[in-house]
Amino acid sequence: MTATxxxxxxxxxxxxxxxxxxxxxxxxxxxxxxxxxxxSLTTExxxxxxxxxxxxxxxxxxxxxAIGQTLIILTAGxxxxxxxxxxxxxxxxxxxxxxxxxxxxxxxxxxxxxxxxFGLLNGLLxxxxxxxxxxxxxxxxxxxxxxxxxxxxxxxVTDLPAPLTALGETFPxxxxxxxxxxxxxxxxxLAFAYALxxxxxxxxxxxxxxxxxxxxxxxxxxxxxTIGIYTLAGLVYGVAALLLVSRTGVGDPxxxxxxxxxxxxxxxxxxxxxxxxxxxxxxxxxxxxxxxxFRNGLQLMGVASIYQTLITGILVILAVTVDQISRKKAR
Amino acid sequence: MPRNNRVLTTSVRVAACTAAATxxxxxxxxxxxxxxxxxxxxxxxxxxxxxNPFFVKMKEGAExxxxxxxxxxxxxxxxxxxxxAGQVTAIENxxxxxxxxxxxxxxxxxxxxxALEKARAKGVLVIALDSPTDPQxxxxxxxxxxxxxxxxxxxxxxxxAMAGRKAQIATLxxxxxxxxxxxxxxxxxxxxxxxxxxxxxxxxxxxxGDQAKGQTAMENCLQKAPGINVVYxxxxxxxxxxxxxxxxxxxxxxxxxxxxxxxxxxxxxVKEGKIAxxxxxxxxxxxxxxxxxxxxxxEDGKKASGYTDTGVTLITDRAQTGVDAEDTAYGLENCWG
Numbered sequence: 001m002t003a004t005x006x007x008x009x010x011x012x013x014x015x016x017x018x019x020x021x022x023x024x025x026x027x028x029x030x031x032x033x034x035x036x037x038x039x040s041l042t043t044e045x046x047x048x049x050x051x052x053x054x055x056x057x058x059x060x061x062x063x064x065x066a067i068g069q070t071l072i073i074l075t076a077g078x079x080x081x082x083x084x085x086x087x088x089x090x091x092x093x094x095x096x097x098x099x100x101x102x103x104x105x106x107x108x109x110x111x112x113x114x115x116x117x118f119g120l121l122n123g124l125l126x127x128x129x130x131x132x133x134x135x136x137x138x139x140x141x142x143x144x145x146x147x148x149x150x151x152x153x154x155x156x157v158t159d160l161p162a163p164l165t166a167l168g169e170t171f172p173x174x175x176x177x178x179x180x181x182x183x184x185x186x187x188x189x190l191a192f193a194y195a196l197x198x199x200x201x202x203x204x205x206x207x208x209x210x211x212x213x214x215x216x217x218x219x220x221x222x223x224x225x226t227i228g229i230y231t232l233a234g235l236v237y238g239v240a241a242l243l244l245v246s247r248t249g250v251g252d253p254x255x256x257x258x259x260x261x262x263x264x265x266x267x268x269x270x271x272x273x274x275x276x277x278x279x280x281x282x283x284x285x286x287x288x289x290x291x292x293x294f295r296n297g298l299q300l301m302g303v304a305s306i307y308q309t310l311i312t313g314i315l316v317i318l319a320v321t322v323d324q325i326s327r328k329k330a331r
Numbered sequence: 332m333p334r335n336n337r338v339l340t341t342s343v344r345v346a347a348c349t350a351a352a353t354x355x356x357x358x359x360x361x362x363x364x365x366x367x368x369x370x371x372x373x374x375x376x377x378x379x380x381x382x383n384p385f386f387v388k389m390k391e392g393a394e395x396x397x398x399x400x401x402x403x404x405x406x407x408x409x410x411x412x413x414x415x416a417g418q419v420t421a422i423e424n425x426x427x428x429x430x431x432x433x434x435x436x437x438x439x440x441x442x443x444x445x446a447l448e449k450a451r452a453k454g455v456l457v458i459a460l461d462s463p464t465d466p467q468x469x470x471x472x473x474x475x476x477x478x479x480x481x482x483x484x485x486x487x488x489x490x491x492a493m494a495g496r497k498a499q500i501a502t503l504x505x506x507x508x509x510x511x512x513x514x515x516x517x518x519x520x521x522x523x524x525x526x527x528x529x530x531x532x533x534x535x536x537x538x539x540g541d542q543a544k545g546q547t548a549m550e551n552c553l554q555k556a557p558g559i560n561v562v563y564x565x566x567x568x569x570x571x572x573x574x575x576x577x578x579x580x581x582x583x584x585x586x587x588x589x590x591x592x593x594x595x596x597x598x599x600x601v602k603e604g605k606i607a608x609x610x611x612x613x614x615x616x617x618x619x620x621x622x623x624x625x626x627x628x629x630e631d632g633k634k635a636s637g638y639t640d641t642g643v644t645l646i647t648d649r650a651q652t653g654v655d656a657e658d659t660a661y662g663l664e665n666c667w668g
Contacts, residue, residue, distance in 0.1 A: 045554050051554055054550055054551075057550075058547050058550065061543075149382045154382055154383070154384050154668075155384070155596075155668075156568075156596050158599075170579060247546070248543050248546060248572070248575065249575055250542065250571070252542055252568075253382070254382070254568075255541075255542075255543060295547075295551075296551055296554070299536060299551040299555065300554060300555050302534075302555075304507065304535075305506075305507075305536060305537035306537070
């Protein structure tokens with residue numbers, strides 16, 4: 001079947017490390033290392049454990065969103081609603097817990113269910129009607145955005161109970177300050193990297209992205225698989241919602257407005273093809289770090305924010321160009 | 332607007348434009364049903380967005396004033412900060428529905444001018460609220476905060492509070508080229524008595540007025556210059572983000588954070604000591620003055636003109652000698668949002 005043409009299936013039984021450095025992750029990894037080298041040489045403060053742990057803290061929310069985004073892009077879909085769904089989830093968690101309607105744990109569970117529900121709805125519309133993912137998630141972006149503002153009555157929720165902010169707390173580790181949330185993000189990345197590369201579910205996801213028709217003919221229940229992927233992505237956005245609340249310590253109805261595009265940026269920078277079936281979730285982690293490293297490093301250099309945006313834009317175009325060229329070679 | 336000037340990126344904008352036009356149409360459509368003849372005099376309010384507490388409060392002020400003056404309020408808003416097309420559509424629809432006057436907080440001070448000129452050519456009184464147009468005389472009148480003064484007040488306050496100690500300043504700004512952000516920043520430096528290029532300014536970063544981005548910016552600034560002891564912030568969400576970052580480093584008691592806006596959440600943060608002082612502005616007053624001007628125009632045909640400063644007050648519970656201020660009790664009574 002088509003899936004056998006993916007780089008992963010060509011490498012039979014390789015270790016995770018070998019997978020990480022194999023295409024399409026090698027390019028992004030090289031870019032990340034080069035960027036780190038550059039900033040280490042140009043600024044005094046960049047090269048320190050404290051600074052690296054800070055970068056991970058700063059990217060954990062978008063990074064978690066980008067996990068869900070990777071799953072959907074691997075099926076040749078796209079999710080424009082992820083930031084708005086997360087924002088709605090975070091307001092649900094913050095409000096229900098802050099006003100005492102629910103216990104903190106129940107509020108978190110409700111947030112996960114709500115975000116998962118949005119994912120399920122996206123999946124059903126994409127699969128059952130069917131509608132292009134771009135359109136479905138564009139609509140859902142507006143629905144979630146509006147619900148966030150209606151439900152929050154435009155008010156930021158403050159005075160959150162401690163369990164909601166626990167993941168934003170830090171613990172010292174060899175001169176660095178690690179947040180518990182960063183560990184959650186890293187654990188999710190590892191779990192999805194394993195699931196995608198070493199389980200039959202993972203192979204089915206790649207097969208679906210390469211060609212839904214041949215995947216179906218090969219006995220994969222593509223309809224159920226697609227709906228499952230969107231739902232799973234929604235649940236991951238729910239985790240991102242909790243991380244957002246814990247990092248900022250408030251429920252902010254204005255949060256996450258550009259996070260959908262930031263997550264797509266991370267996926268693309270990480271070498272995952274927008275055409276589906278090709279890429280890796282660990283690449284996305286590298287993509288997220290590239291953005292975080294550039295933002296942090298340029299700021300340490302004293303470069304204005306607008307140049308950070310400029311450089312990120314150029315990097316995205318470069319990444320897609322590399323993807324296209326390597327696709328042509330692969331044929 | 333200064334408070335939450337989040338810049339949406341292009342592809343979202345494309346989507347948002349469509350929605351904004353729909354919203355604007357819907358808002359004006361419902362207003363038009365009142366009929367342009369024989370009904371009450373209509374006044375239009377067009378805000379930058381309808382999701383920002385500042386504009387929510389402004390709309391409330393306008394509704395209240397319209398009720399008192401026996402006017403009918405029709406309102407519309409851009410979908411996101413910077414949505415000029417949505418505001419132009421709203422102006423056109425309002426003029427068609429026969430409004431006597433339009434109150435607008437322009438998303439784009441220059442791009443909105445031609446649409447406003449067309450409205451004025453049809454005899455509609457146009458008043459800018461909160462932000463001027465460029466040129467300012469593209470509207471009949473302007474009711475707004477003096478943003479330079481708002482910055483100056485917190486600059487003077489910070490200078491006094493530092494009591495001669497050597498300052499290391501971080502400025503958490505809005506976005507490149509947005510007038511309110513630039514004016515407040517310059518006002519702060521003027522009040523603090525340092526030039527833009529002064530070595531005591533050790534870190535400057537744009538936040539878009541966003542709490543999460545304010546936090547990230549402050550974290551990076553502390554990485555760059557751990558000795559920062561004064562933080563100027565464009566608005567209170569950015570200030571609260573900075574506070575979170577400072578608290579994580581155990582610096583929240585050692586660093587002076589000052590801000591502008593006077594929203595209720597922000598004023599509460601001043602009371603709690605998270606922010607040392609803030610300059611409070613008054614959106615409700617802008618709106619009510621605007622509505623009254625339209626009511627007067629409908630009655631005697633006399634158009635309002637010029638700039639009216641709607642005032643700004645320094646709010647703090649740790650007043651410094653030589654700097655006029657009110658306490659947070661006053662601030663909470665007059666806050667918005």
